[in-house]
Amino acid sequence: MLVVHHLNNSRSQRILWLLEELEIPYEIKKYQRGSDMLAPKELKEVHPLGKSPVITDGDVTLAESGAIIEYIIEKYGAGKATPPAAGKLDNLFFTHYAEGTLMPILVNKLVFTIIPQRVPFYIRPVANIIFGSVSKQLLEPNIETNSKFVEAHLAKTKADFFAGGDHPTSADYQMLFPLEAIKQRAPGHLGPNMKAWVDRVHARPAFKRALEKGGQYDLAS
Amino acid sequence: MLVVHHLNNSRSQRILWLLEELEIPYEIKKYQRGSDMLAPKELKEVHPLGKSPVITDGDVTLAESGAIIEYIIEKYGAGKATPPAAGKLDNLFFTHYAEGTLMPILVNKLVFTIIPQRVPFYIRPVANIIFGSVSKQLLEPNIETNSKFVEAHLAKTKADFFAGGDHPTSADYQMLFPLEAIKQRAPGHLGPNMKAWVDRVHARPAFKRALEKGGQYDLAS
Numbered sequence: 001m002l003v004v005h006h007l008n009n010s011r012s013q014r015i016l017w018l019l020e021e022l023e024i025p026y027e028i029k030k031y032q033r034g035s036d037m038l039a040p041k042e043l044k045e046v047h048p049l050g051k052s053p054v055i056t057d058g059d060v061t062l063a064e065s066g067a068i069i070e071y072i073i074e075k076y077g078a079g080k081a082t083p084p085a086a087g088k089l090d091n092l093f094f095t096h097y098a099e100g101t102l103m104p105i106l107v108n109k110l111v112f113t114i115i116p117q118r119v120p121f122y123i124r125p126v127a128n129i130i131f132g133s134v135s136k137q138l139l140e141p142n143i144e145t146n147s148k149f150v151e152a153h154l155a156k157t158k159a160d161f162f163a164g165g166d167h168p169t170s171a172d173y174q175m176l177f178p179l180e181a182i183k184q185r186a187p188g189h190l191g192p193n194m195k196a197w198v199d200r201v202h203a204r205p206a207f208k209r210a211l212e213k214g215g216q217y218d219l220a221s
Numbered sequence: 222m223l224v225v226h227h228l229n230n231s232r233s234q235r236i237l238w239l240l241e242e243l244e245i246p247y248e249i250k251k252y253q254r255g256s257d258m259l260a261p262k263e264l265k266e267v268h269p270l271g272k273s274p275v276i277t278d279g280d281v282t283l284a285e286s287g288a289i290i291e292y293i294i295e296k297y298g299a300g301k302a303t304p305p306a307a308g309k310l311d312n313l314f315f316t317h318y319a320e321g322t323l324m325p326i327l328v329n330k331l332v333f334t335i336i337p338q339r340v341p342f343y344i345r346p347v348a349n350i351i352f353g354s355v356s357k358q359l360l361e362p363n364i365e366t367n368s369k370f371v372e373a374h375l376a377k378t379k380a381d382f383f384a385g386g387d388h389p390t391s392a393d394y395q396m397l398f399p400l401e402a403i404k405q406r407a408p409g410h411l412g413p414n415m416k417a418w419v420d421r422v423h424a425r426p427a428f429k430r431a432l433e434k435g436g437q438y439d440l441a442s
Contacts, residue, residue: 048370049322062310066287066317071310089283089292096287099321101270107325119351126347130340149269 002026002057002072005046007039008216011065012053014176016210017201018069021168024076028213066099069173081170087163090153094162094171102150102178105142109185112139143189147182150175151191160200168201176201180219223247223278223293226267228260229437232286233274235397237431238422239290242389245297249434287320290394302391308384311374315383315392323371323399326363330406333360364410368403371396372412381421389422397422401440 004019006012006028019026031040031052044050047063054063055072062068073081083091112135116127157164162171179198183190190198201207202220211220225240227233227249240247252261252273265271268284275284276293283289294302304312333356337348378385383392400419404411411419422428423441432441 048373049366051322060310062314064314064317064321066321067310067314070313070317089281089288092291093283093285093288096285096291096317096320099317100285100287100324101272101320103321104325104328108329115351115355119354123347123351126344127351130336130344130348130351133340134336145270152269 002055002076003029005029005031005043005052005054005056006214007031007043007052008033008214009218010039010052011177013210013214013217013220014065014173015053015055015068015072016214017176017207018072018081018168018173020206020210020213021204022072022077022080024072030215064099065177066095066170066174069095069170073170081168081173083163083169083171084165087157087159087165087169090157091163091169091171094153095174098171098174098178102146102175103181105139105146106178106181106185109135109139109143143182143186147186147189147191147194150179151194154191154193154197161197172201177219184219223276223297224250226250226252226264226273226275226277227435228252228264228273229254229435230439231260231273232398234431234435234438234441235286235394236274236276236289236293237435238397238428239293239302239389239394241427241431241434242425243293243298243301245293251436285320286398287316287391287395290391291316294391302389302394304384304390304392305386308378308380308386308390311378312384312390312392315374316395319392319395319399323367323396324402326360326367327399327402327406330356330360330364364403364407368407368410368412368415371400372415375412375414375418382418393422398440405440 002024004012004015004026006016031043034040039050039052041050043052046056047054047061049063051063053065053068054061055068062071112131116124116131119127160166161168162175163169179194182194183198211217223245225233225236225247227237252264255261260271260273264273264275267277268275268282270284272284274286274289275282276289283292333352337345337352340348381387382389383396384390400415403415404419432438
């Protein structure tokens, strides 16, 4: 039986969505973030990197969202997550782009917001100046460029999903977490087609089942 | 003809290595970083994200290292970059892990080193304290965990390349840039098997040809 080692409020929610969408039997083993927001040590017993998502499937232990999604689709997908031929390259691109380019920028936006709040109070004013300036000069323009790019792609495809078809493919499973993060943490950058895409995913029965099984997940609210 | 839009000192050096290794004909169009270390605006004319690597191949314009490497191997690889059956999952994992997990940490190490050097001199002492503390508490333990994980994998495979075979596969092309970065910027974290792997890649005739064609590339020194 495939087991999803699922951390609350994390990228592994998209693995649950994929499994529900493809109607693949699985078990969930749940892990809760500590008060420091980090994954608990027990995850290190599953995989040495100690992060989520990670799955076990018989002898296989596999981490890294993109790898897990591709593994599940290839082994259990039965063609249900195959992109249309014309969207194969878009699917390949967005499958890598979600974690290779977009997520690191969004994680840094979060880190750069949190750090000034956590330094000793007497250096907080200087910290605010430094991190505010880096955000403005480096991060915000980067989020803007990337959001406009994603928005333009969705506007151009004129289809429901990233690869241009009528069903989600690996690109959609990968893109869910970063687009939810933009909706929550940088809503000014969420274009109308991005918003429609997130709403469309959230309305799917499979997504709702995954949410119920995964438990607390702030990004879908 | 496949064209690599190649930025000096960038992740696109690994695309040149791949093309030389597979003996695929290609052209290079070179771009130089500005004094701000960023990619020049001309790259935005090739792809809206304005980054490198990006390739054009007839009607296809494709960015994102992982996507480019998979595209080239599938279209032109003729089986030469196929992983052994037993290493297929390792290949899948490291192909995503290189940019999805390892690179963002290494980029942040660089960013967190550069920022304190660029703030006005009168807040530099406070900046050094803040960024030094974040590096020590957050980044360094993360680099250590990941380096040990990569080292353990290479020690375990007892083979020349990441997927356990005698020739490079997509995992190796993806892992080259982050492992070169650890060798240069965090040499204390470079384990003996990681060092042997980097040296082995750098000794390959195809890598040397790629280096000659790509021009200035600090990470290979």
